Amino acid sequence: MALTAVLRLPARALLRPWALLRGVALGRTEAAAGIRNGARRFGSQHVLVEPAAAAGVAVMKLRNPPVNSLSLELLTELVISLEKLENDKVFRGVILTSDCPSVFSSGLDLRELCGRNPARYAEFWKAVQEMWLRFYLSNLVLVAAINGACPAGGCLLSLTCDYRVLADNPKYLMGLNETLLGIVAPFWFKDSIMNTIGHRATEQALQLGSLLPPAEALQVGMVDQVVPEDQLLSTALSVMAKWLAVPDHARQLTKSMIRQATADRLLKQRDADIQNFVSFISKDAIQKSLQTYLEKLKQKKG
Numbered sequence: 001m002a003l004t005a006v007l008r009l010p011a012r013a014l015l016r017p018w019a020l021l022r023g024v025a026l027g028r029t030e031a032a033a034g035i036r037n038g039a040r041r042f043g044s045q046h047v048l049v050e051p052a053a054a055a056g057v058a059v060m061k062l063r064n065p066p067v068n069s070l071s072l073e074l075l076t077e078l079v080i081s082l083e084k085l086e087n088d089k090v091f092r093g094v095i096l097t098s099d100c101p102s103v104f105s106s107g108l109d110l111r112e113l114c115g116r117n118p119a120r121y122a123e124f125w126k127a128v129q130e131m132w133l134r135f136y137l138s139n140l141v142l143v144a145a146i147n148g149a150c151p152a153g154g155c156l157l158s159l160t161c162d163y164r165v166l167a168d169n170p171k172y173l174m175g176l177n178e179t180l181l182g183i184v185a186p187f188w189f190k191d192s193i194m195n196t197i198g199h200r201a202t203e204q205a206l207q208l209g210s211l212l213p214p215a216e217a218l219q220v221g222m223v224d225q226v227v228p229e230d231q232l233l234s235t236a237l238s239v240m241a242k243w244l245a246v247p248d249h250a251r252q253l254t255k256s257m258i259r260q261a262t263a264d265r266l267l268k269q270r271d272a273d274i275q276n277f278v279s280f281i282s283k284d285a286i287q288k289s290l291q292t293y294l295e296k297l298k299q300k301k302g
């Protein structure tokens, strides 16, 4: 569903994202089929959510082919889907994975960063911030089952999770490669990675724009486990079982104690961060650099 259509919906629908996803983003027939074996299954155009085999666990799949680029629509649907799960007492944990072959997420949609007007850049950046804040501070246990390449914004999304399992495939490179595009990862991208891999490793990874293969991503601590591809989901479920063995209230307060200060740094300067993004991305030199990068990506095949 186009974002413009979502925004045209009555306010009460937006306040009830569960109903929005069931009744509108899904066709009526699909919504009616949404309860299986007593468990709910729902989805939107770009995010599929289904109950896992384990009680209290949902699997959230990104499906924005071909490479799960994080468009405004996908970001919005991710936030709505997470909120829906958080509001449903049944769910305590989410496994985040991809429905697109060999790519977890290619990061922010480069078409959102090129040739748009300032108002659209601002709207897009607010959605990126919202995704990060909501996932980073979620009271659910989030486990990323990374089944493909995971650059830039895709890596950021995985870094919001409590635990990352990566499928062992040399093509599944992971990291914040912004500098290679001639752009600068904002401070909260930097905070996310630094909180995960530490100061020294961040100095190298962020300046070099390193995209690491699984063994190196594990060694530096960007992921917690690397497993054969066919064991990815079962491993994520085992990890989830361990995390769900802890009482929710104690784990949630502890998570918040560790993460809130990092989130507050952005919350205190959200508008300034948006203005900074808009003015940076609107520069001719940055636009040229991004256009060249996008064209190179497209020519890669030819």
Ligand SMILES: CC/C=C\CCC/C=C/C(=O)SCCNC(=O)CCNC(=O)[C@H](O)C(C)(C)COP(=O)(O)OP(=O)(O)OC[C@H]1O[C@@H](n2cnc3c(N)ncnc32)[C@H](O)[C@@H]1OP(=O)(O)O
Pocket: 066, 067, 069, 070, 102, 103, 105, 106, 107, 108, 109, 110, 111, 149, 151, 152, 153, 154, 177, 178, 181, 183, 184, 185, 186, 276, 277, 280, 281, 294, 297, 298, 299, 300, 301
């Ligand atoms: C002040 C702060 C300012 C700015 C901060 C901005 C922070 C930015 C964060 C970001 O996330 S920027 C995005 C960075 N992403 C990348 O560098 C990844 C680019 N993509 C790839 O490396 C590869 O596509 C891949 C993910 C490894 C997948 O490779 P594969 O061979 O499977 O696919 P292919 O390359 O052929 O791509 C298919 C198709 O998709 C288009 N594409 C790829 N990535 C993006 C993207 N991020 N956004 C939009 N479109 C993307 C690619 O061009 C191909 O298109 P085509 O079919 O039309 O040719």
